[in-house]
Amino acid sequence: MNLLILGANSDVAYAVAKTFAKHKKADIYLASRDMKLLEKKVRDLKTRYEIKAACFYFDAMDFESHLKFYQSLDPKPDGVVYAAGYMPDQEAAQKDFKEAKKIFEINFSGAAAILEIVADDFQKRGHGFIIGISSVAGERGRQSNYIYGASKAAFTAYLSGLRNRLFKKNIQVLTVLPGFINTKMTESMDLPGLLTAQPDEVAEYIYKAFRKNRDVLYTKWYWKWIMAVIKGIPEKIFKRMGL
Amino acid sequence: MKLTSWGRYPHIDTTGASFETTDQLAALLKKNGDLIAYGMGRSYGDSALNSRVVFSKRFNKIIDFNPEKGLLVCESGVSLEEIINIFMPRGWFLSTTPGTRLITVGGAIASDVHGKNHHTAGCFSESVESFEIMLPDGEILQCSREENPGIFHATCGGMGLTGIILTAAIKLQKVRSSYIRETVKRCQNLEEVFACFETYKTTTYSVAWINCLVSGSDVGRSVLMAGEHAETGSLEVKLKQPISVPFDFPGFCLNRYSTKLFNWLYYHSRPSFVENRLVSLDQFFYPLDSIGHWNRIYGKGGFTQYQLVLPKAASYDGLNVILKRIAKAGLGSFLAVLKLCGPQNDNDLSFPMEGYSLALDFKIERRLFPFLDELDQIVLDYGGRLYLTKDVRMPKHVFQKGYPGWEAFAELREKTGMKKKFNSLQSRRLGV
Known part of the structure; x- marks a missing residue:
């Protein structure tokens, strides 16, 4: 199996690469912007799992480049993980639309741009799977994180539609909705220890969900119930809350 | 954020940042103020604690x-666990491993950890061919026994006080099986266990669990375990997923009666003698790793480990005195471990020396520290020292007397600006 990971410098992406290489002996394509760091990860994956690995320059916000990027891959991947994500401070994104735009472009527009190309290819080949790392933040907008949340809501909806479209071709689309994960993205936040998962743990759950041909994965599992409660709060009350 | 280490004492407020590239680390070092590297938080005391990590x-x-x-x-x-998982199936194992696999390579070097094979293989640094370290100004230095040997010997066992270890080249040992042939022997008293260690001197691994609550002629009652890598068998590793201690045990759970009972059960559940039985890697090396958060057993207030080593000639008398003092104080340690160490190495602050090492766990309580001060005196009188990786309270004079290499170490730190950049609560307490 050939697995392409987009936004491969995130901690979750690296954990997913390790998990697929370990369990599936998958060959890995890592794609992101920091090539020096990617090269280090390529060497790491090769030595750890005795698989093939390679890295490619990929800029989620440079939509025009996506087709050329995908065409350059040979052989084509059997699975694609979209793990690129950007989450600056909410206030920064409120004050500076450039920040907000970057959030939308990395978390959603960039995903749509490349995944359309991937979906076309998979549809033609009648083969493949897509894993999108979205977020529970997209389940309901909260004042503390709604710009990021909106981008993830769009991504979640997009993946849902893509799944609907590709179902007939037997192509799995897995939406991953993580809660808190202990990564560089959340390093400056004071996360509640009990509700925080480690990237390796999340990657194992993602792999299991892939194996079981699941559609939507909350990780860890309790986020499904936490979000059910949060979504169930009537808007009249929700708008008064300090979430 | 709040930060503590394995002993869960003390808890401090700290600001921490991680790094994934040397550039990121250099940027962190440029900021004002001192800091210390923090790996998996498995050192027991305050050696990886600072207001910035x-x-x-x-x-x-x-x-x-x-x-x-x-x-x-x-x-x-x-982590050592990663190394085992990756390389054991290819027939390679760590040359030296401590009693936990949940530590980093950087931590293993900084603590110059030792294991059950210290008498045959020495400390972790024996397997280190070279490493790269980032100095206070962000410069990256290659160190080995030939290249920058001063910094090499200061860094191995140097508790992270010489810089941030970046990469290391370490030698693994070839093994034919992931299993161990274990010999277990009950020993009635200290004399018997000392004799037993001598009997198994050429066996690669040896260690004894010791009951430090018995007194009189039974002082030193213990169970010795010796082992060799099995010659045949599978190379598969199945490191057990730990069962976690879910919450802090209330303080009263651990008292002289419960520890006595536990130690009695431990002794009597072991065979009086069994030779060459096949046990798995984690059973032999990492029995405690199979219980996640076992430090919670000591309750909310935390615990410390007091690990001492005495020169071989003084070991028998010294341990007799120490074990009797402990039994009398009734501050019984849940788990106590005895080990015959091999010769000491050339590193400035490495702990082991040729002689017996004893490690004792104690729950933190008011009367503990004065009691440990008394033990310190006995240890010094017999020419011994305490392990920095376990320490949270050693006074400066005990450190200086126990580690003659401290002066050269302190001088190097002063001269190279390390003292301004790399500090822990421990380094301040010890004045290095």
Whole structure:
């Protein structure tokens, strides 16, 4: 199996690469912007799992480049993980639309741009799977994180539609909705220890969900119930809350 | 954020940042103020605690492995557990491992950890061919026994006080099986266990669990375990997923009666003598890793480990005195471990010396520290010292007397600006 990971410098992406290489002996394509760091990860994956690995320059916000990027891959991947994500401070994104735009472009527009190309290819080949790392933040907008949340809501909806479209071709689309994960993205936040998962743990759950041909994965599992409660709060009350 | 280490004493407020590249680390070092590297938080005391820390957990890439020589080059945040999982199936195992696999390579070097094979293989640094370290100004220095030997010997066992270890080249040992042939022997008293250690001197691994609550002629009652890598068998590793202690035990759970009972059960559940039985890797090396958060057993207030080593000639008399004092005080340690160490190495602050090492766990309580001060005196009188990796309270004079290399170490730190950049609560307490 050939697995392409987009936004491969995130901690979750690296954990997913390790998990697929370990369990599936998958060959890995890592794609992101920091090539020096990617090269280090390529060497790491090769030595750890005795698989093939390679890295490619990929800029989620440079939509025009996506087709050329995908065409350059040979052989084509059997699975694609979209793990690129950007989450600056909410206030920064409120004050500076450039920040907000970057959030939308990395978390959603960039995903749509490349995944359309991937979906076309998979549809033609009648083969493949897509894993999108979205977020529970997209389940309901909260004042503390709604710009990021909106981008993830769009991504979640997009993946849902893509799944609907590709179902007939037997192509799995897995939406991953993580809660808190202990990564560089959340390093400056004071996360509640009990509700925080480690990237390796999340990657194992993602792999299991892939194996079981699941559609939507909350990780860890309790986020499904936490979000059910949060979504169930009537808007009249929700708008008064300090979430 | 709040930060503590394995002993869960003390808890401090700290600011921490992780790094994944040397550029990121250099930027962190440029900021004002001192800091210390923090790996997996498995040292017991305050040696990795400071108001500012850098986390090495994301600096965890494997760089190269040479299957002819068994030479592994990796970043300092790689854990021993990862190394076992990756290389045991290919027939390679760590040359030296402590009683937990949940530490980083950087931590293993900084503590110059030792294991059950110290008498045959020495400390972790024996397996380190070279490493790269980042100095206070962000400069990256290659160190080995030939290249910058001063910094090499100060860093191995140097408790992270010489810089941030970046990458290391370590030699793994070739094994034919992931299993161990274990010999277990009950020993009635100290005399018997000392004799037993001598009997198994050429066996690669040996260690004894010792009951430090018995007194009189039974002082030193223990169970010795010796082992060799099995010659045949599978190379598979199935490291058990730990069962976690879910919450802090209330303080009263651990008292002289419960520890007595536990120690009695431990002794009597072991065979009086069994030779060459096959046990798995984690059973032999990492029995405690199978219980997640076992430190919670000591309750909310935390615990400390008091590990001492005495020169061989003084070991018998010294341990007799110490074990009697402990039994009398009734501050019984749940788990106590005895080990015959081999010769000491050339590192400035490495702990082991030729003689017996004793490690005792104590729950933190008011009367503990005055009692440990008394033990300190006995240890010094017999020419011994305490292990920095376990320490949270050693007074400066005990450190200086126990570690003659401290002066050269302190001088190097002063001269190279390390003292301004790399500090822990421990280094301040010890005045290095």
